[in-house]
Amino acid sequence: EVQLVESGGGLVQPGGSLRLSCAASGFTFSSHPMHWVRQAPGKGLEYVSAITSDGGSAYYANSVQGRFTISRDNSKNTLYLQMGSLRAEDMAVYYCAREVNSGPPDYWGQGTLVTVSS
Amino acid sequence: DIQMTQSPSTLSASVGDRVTITCRASQSISSWLAWYQQKPGKAPKLLIYKASSLQSGVPSRFSGSGSGTEFTLTISSLQPDDFATYYCQQYNTHSWWTFGQGTKVEIK
Numbered sequence: 669e670v671q672l673v674e675s676g677g678g679l680v681q682p683g684g685s686l687r688l689s690c691a692a693s694g695f696t697f698s699s700h701p702m703h704w705v706r707q708a709p710g711k712g713l714e715y716v717s718a719i720t721s722d723g724g725s726a727y728y729a730n731s732v733q734g735r736f737t738i739s740r741d742n743s744k745n746t747l748y749l750q751m752g753s754l755r756a757e758d759m760a761v762y763y764c765a766r767e768v769n770s771g772p773p774d775y776w777g778q779g780t781l782v783t784v785s786s
Numbered sequence: 787d788i789q790m791t792q793s794p795s796t797l798s799a800s801v802g803d804r805v806t807i808t809c810r811a812s813q814s815i816s817s818w819l820a821w822y823q824q825k826p827g828k829a830p831k832l833l834i835y836k837a838s839s840l841q842s843g844v845p846s847r848f849s850g851s852g853s854g855t856e857f858t859l860t861i862s863s864l865q866p867d868d869f870a871t872y873y874c875q876q877y878n879t880h881s882w883w884t885f886g887q888g889t890k891v892e893i894k
Contacts, residue, residue, distance in 0.1 A: 713822075713830065713873055713885040729882065730787075763829055772820035772877050774841065776829035 670694040670775045672764050677780030684754050684784075690747040690764030690777055698722070698742040701767040704749045706760035707779075716762070717749060732758075751782070759784045788812050788876050792886035798894040805861040807889045809874035814854045818878045821850055821859045824888075825870045833872075834859065861891075869893055 676688040690702070704716040717738040718727045726738045737750040747764050761781050765773030789812035799805050809819065817837040822830035832841045834850035837857055847862040861868055874886040 712888050713824075713875075715883045715885075718883075727882075770877075770879070771835050772822075772832060772875055772883075774832050776831075778829060 670766070672766065672775055672777035674762065674764055674777040674780035677762065677782045679783045679785065680754055681786050682755060682784055685750070685752045686754065686782060688749040688751065688762055688764075688780060688782070690749075692745045692747065692764075692766070695766070695775075697740075697745040702740060702747045703765045703767060703773055704738060704747075705763045705765055705773075705776075706758075706782075707763070708757070708760040711760075714760075718767070719747070754782075754784045756784050758782065787882045787884050788815060788878060790874055790876055790884055790886040792872075792874055792889050794889060795887065796890045796892060798892045799864050800894045801864055801866060803864045803894075805864050805868075805891060807859045807872055807874075807891075809852075809857040809859070809886050811855045811857075811876055815876045815878040815881075817853050818876055819850070819852065819857050820875045820877060821848075822873045822875060822885075823868075823870045824873065830873065864891070 671693045673691045680686050703718045706716050719738045723740045735753045739748045761779040763779045764777045766775045768774050791810045793808050819837045821834040824830045833844050838850045849860045871888045871890045873888050877883045
């Protein structure tokens with residue numbers, strides 16, 4: 669069974685940092701590009717970042733470029749999102765999601781909530 | 787970025803109704819369009835990919851159509867489990883992937 673389990677969310681002050689993790693199981697993690705998607709409270713969905721299956725290339729939304737870093741450890745079947753210079757508008761539930769065959773993500777984690785507040 | 791616009795934003799319907807949601811892209815995305823269902827507090831669930839292909843395990847009452855810039859999601863006979871918010875999403879190659887703003891399907 670495919671499983672994606674996010675962790676690392678919590679309360680952080682504006683300007684602070686946080687690292688999210690996504691533990692994958694039930695599939696060959698190293699074969700799939702992965703994504704981070706976020707959803708602000710009561711709002712829609714927004715792609716934040718993506719990484720190729722080998723970790724060689726990473727992509728970012730303009731809204732987080734230069735502040736967030738996506739990475740992965742295929743030996744640990746884990747995806748990461750290092751978030752820095754956090755702003756109130758970064759407050760959201762962050763989901764990791766699996767891409768398959770260059771298509772839309774078919775499996776998503778349950779999400780982890782990031783709260784940015786002083 | 788490619789802008790995705792859904793209509794309506796909210797839809798009130800009864801069990802058994804035929805429901806149609808429209809999604810428009812700001813430029814052609816061929817058939818690189820997906821539909822997701824999301825329930826409160828849950829992750830999105832993939833329903834349709836490549837505009838009209840049904841994801842494995844999704845009931846056949848869901849169908850998608852369209853290409854280029856105009857797409858529709860149809861639920862042929864609305865069931866109690868279908869009350870949720872629906873999002874379209876484009877995944878055009880060489881473009882940043884984007885979602886529509888969502889359509890909430892409510893009980894009439």
